[in-house]
Amino acid sequence: MVDVSKAAKIWAVVAAIPLGKVASYGQIAALSGLPGYARYVGKVLKELPDDSRLPWHRVLRSDGKIAFPLGSEAFEKQRVRLLEEGIVVKNGKVSIRNYGW
DNA sequence: GACATGACCGCAC
DNA sequence: AGTGCGGCCATGT
Numbered sequence: 324m325v326d327v328s329k330a331a332k333i334w335a336v337v338a339a340i341p342l343g344k345v346a347s348y349g350q351i352a353a354l355s356g357l358p359g360y361a362r363y364v365g366k367v368l369k370e371l372p373d374d375s376r377l378p379w380h381r382v383l384r385s386d387g388k389i390a391f392p393l394g395s396e397a398f399e400k401q402r403v404r405l406l407e408e409g410i411v412v413k414n415g416k417v418s419i420r421n422y423g424w
Numbered sequence: 425g426a427c428a429t430g431a432c433c434g435c436a437c
Numbered sequence: 438a439g440t441g442c443g444g445c446c447a448t449g450t
Contacts, residue, residue, distance in 0.1 A: 324448095325447085326447090347432085347433085348431075348432050348433085349432065349433060349434095352432090357446095359433095359444090359445055359446070360432095360445085360446060360447095361432040361433060361445075361446085362430065362431090362432050362433090362445065362446055362447080363432090363445095363446055363447065364431085364432080365430070365431040365432060366430075366431080366446085366447070366448085367431095368431060369430085369431055379431085382431080383431095384431085384432065384433085385432075385433055385434080386433095389431085390431035390432080391431065397431080401431095
């Protein structure tokens with residue numbers, strides 16, 4: 324299981340991502356006061372329930388790509404949510420300038 | 425404790 | 438631009 328004290332900070336940072344913008348796992352970790360915990364962020368998001376209201380879909384890898392294999396269900400769900408916020412996704416990669424606030 | 429795995433990252437080829 | 442490798446933290450075998 325995940326450490327709640329760390330997870331809480333991560334949740335807070337993820338929830339603070341502005342609409343229409345995205346961040347990387349590493350950034351989330353750093354802004355959460357947990358540098359080097361990029362992989363841990365992925366673990367935390369993975370444990371999120373489907374009914375969670377956190378904007379987890381705004382979290383991408385450092386290269387701007389979605390962290391799921393193209394075509395997978397999770398990939399499609401994230402892609403759609405991003406498009407609904409006006410974020411263009413091309414070949415699993417976002418095409419926005421203001422990457423990372 | 426050794427080894428493998430994961431919604432990762434950075435740098436070198 | 439794509440791949441590979443080592444490093445990263447936590448879990449599971």
